Amino acid sequence: MAIFNxxxxxxxxxxxxxxxxxxxxxxxxKSEDLEVRSDVLDSVIFKTPTVGSISSPAATFTADxxxxxxxxxxxxxxxxxxxxxxxxxLQGNSIGKLNITKKTNDVFDFANSQIIPxxxxxxxxxxxxxxxxxxxxxxxYFVIPAYNVRIATESLSVTGASIISGSITRTASGACQLSxxxxxxxxxxxxxxxxxxxxxxxxxxxxxxxSVTPVATGTDPNSGEILPGGTIETGTAQIRVLTTGVIEFVxxxxxxTYDLSSIVFINGN
Numbered sequence: 001m002a003i004f005n006x007x008x009x010x011x012x013x014x015x016x017x018x019x020x021x022x023x024x025x026x027x028x029x030k031s032e033d034l035e036v037r038s039d040v041l042d043s044v045i046f047k048t049p050t051v052g053s054i055s056s057p058a059a060t061f062t063a064d065x066x067x068x069x070x071x072x073x074x075x076x077x078x079x080x081x082x083x084x085x086x087x088x089x090l091q092g093n094s095i096g097k098l099n100i101t102k103k104t105n106d107v108f109d110f111a112n113s114q115i116i117p118x119x120x121x122x123x124x125x126x127x128x129x130x131x132x133x134x135x136x137x138x139x140x141y142f143v144i145p146a147y148n149v150r151i152a153t154e155s156l157s158v159t160g161a162s163i164i165s166g167s168i169t170r171t172a173s174g175a176c177q178l179s180x181x182x183x184x185x186x187x188x189x190x191x192x193x194x195x196x197x198x199x200x201x202x203x204x205x206x207x208x209x210x211s212v213t214p215v216a217t218g219t220d221p222n223s224g225e226i227l228p229g230g231t232i233e234t235g236t237a238q239i240r241v242l243t244t245g246v247i248e249f250v251x252x253x254x255x256x257t258y259d260l261s262s263i264v265f266i267n268g269n
Contacts, residue, residue, distance in 0.1 A: 007048050017148035049097075056136050060111070063098060065090040065134075070097040075106050078154045087134060096134035098143075100174045104128055120269045156202045158247070160195030161185070166260065168202045170267065176202050178263040181215055182239070184238055184254040197245035204241050204265035211236045211265065214256040241265060 016023045052068035054061065059080040063071050066089035075083060085108060092094045102106060107121045108130065115121065123145065126131060129144040158166035158180065166180035182194055197203050213236055237252025241263065252258065 062086045062088050064088045065096045073078045075102045081106050083108045084111050087113050090136040092136050098132040100130040113143045116142050116144045153252050156199050158195050162194050174267045178260040180260050181257050191248045191250045193246050194249050197249045203245045206269045208243045208265050209240045210263045212258040215259050244257045
């Protein structure tokens, strides 16, 4: 048996009630209750969604579900790249949809809604299409991205005056590991910023502190034996990575070079 879409199934039910072929045999008696119904079977099961559209929105605008079940938004021709959307008139126990076509770096945030699960716009940059589900509960609006919010890029360069070959590698689960070395340099007064992580999807969920060890110099790469003139430093330094992406050198010997590979944190997007 073929699977009917909503409009086809609605028509067949109406044909069944009104004895339209092939439902012309004596099946059941129609009931006459003296009530005229103009919205036969107009329910969430049979209703075909009403789709509205918003083209070239301003930086702030309203997505109104008073007469729309879905809203197609197209910001490809908008000057703005950051949009703040107010959601309105979505009834409780209903699900609205926002289908967004945009410039690759456009980002959509919401004035009166929390984005599930992490309330960030992570994953939007680089995409040209967003599909968002909207629900309204007793506690307010929630937006659920119907796309994978994890970034496709697995590594990110981290640059700074005192960082050598700095980068972050991100796994599919959101674990981010720093690599490279930092040479703090004489003349700085800790704590001070040594670099800033440019992409929010490579930053920690909470401000985090790490102990890092010095890099040995002048050692045999195979045996680890100290070669003439080589040294093995002692002691550790403290590095702090903030949710803003700032990497700080907090304490440690400013003359040593430190390995960053022990720094691992989680990004929730």
